[in-house]
Amino acid sequence: MTEESATSHLPQVKALGAALRQRSFRFALEGFGSGRASSGLLEAVPLDFVKIDGTIVQSLARDEPLQQRVRALVEAARKHDIQTIGERVEDANTMAVLWQVGVEYIQGYFINEPEQVVLRAER
Numbered sequence: 823m824t825e826e827s828a829t830s831h832l833p834q835v836k837a838l839g840a841a842l843r844q845r846s847f848r849f850a851l852e853g854f855g856s857g858r859a860s861s862g863l864l865e866a867v868p869l870d871f872v873k874i875d876g877t878i879v880q881s882l883a884r885d886e887p888l889q890q891r892v893r894a895l896v897e898a899a900r901k902h903d904i905q906t907i908g909e910r911v912e913d914a915n916t917m918a919v920l921w922q923v924g925v926e927y928i929q930g931y932f933i934n935e936p937e938q939v940v941l942r943a944e945r
Contacts (some may be wrong), residue, residue, distance in 0.1 A: 849870050850867065850871035856878065860895060861898045862903045871905040873929075883913070883915040901922070910929075910930045911931075911933060912932050917932060917933075
């Protein structure tokens with residue numbers, strides 16, 4: 823679910839997050855950091871992961887104020903026991919900066935290209 827959707831439908835998202843957690847599912851918020859309500863969502867919604875917005879990640883290596891902002895978002899997430907994922911990682915410099923600011927997981931073409939996954943139901 824995106825940060826924008828969560829902000830627009832907060833009561834429903836809170837209920838969904840609680841229901842998922844009750845059933846031992848994990849819940850992630852995508853596009854984190856793109857809106858003004860990012861930190862508030864950490865308190866309001868029962869999340870397991872936040873995915874730092876890809877447009878932020880792609881600018882991170884060359885933008886020190888943005889690095890400080892992401893570090894603050896990561897620290898806020900950590901206070902709520904929420905793990906962070908950097909998405910759209912396409913080079914080693916970006917990966918290094920993400921580790922330096924405390925992001926725990928990364929995804930993107932630098933690590934591996936997406937693969938097609940086919941799931942088959944067993945009877």
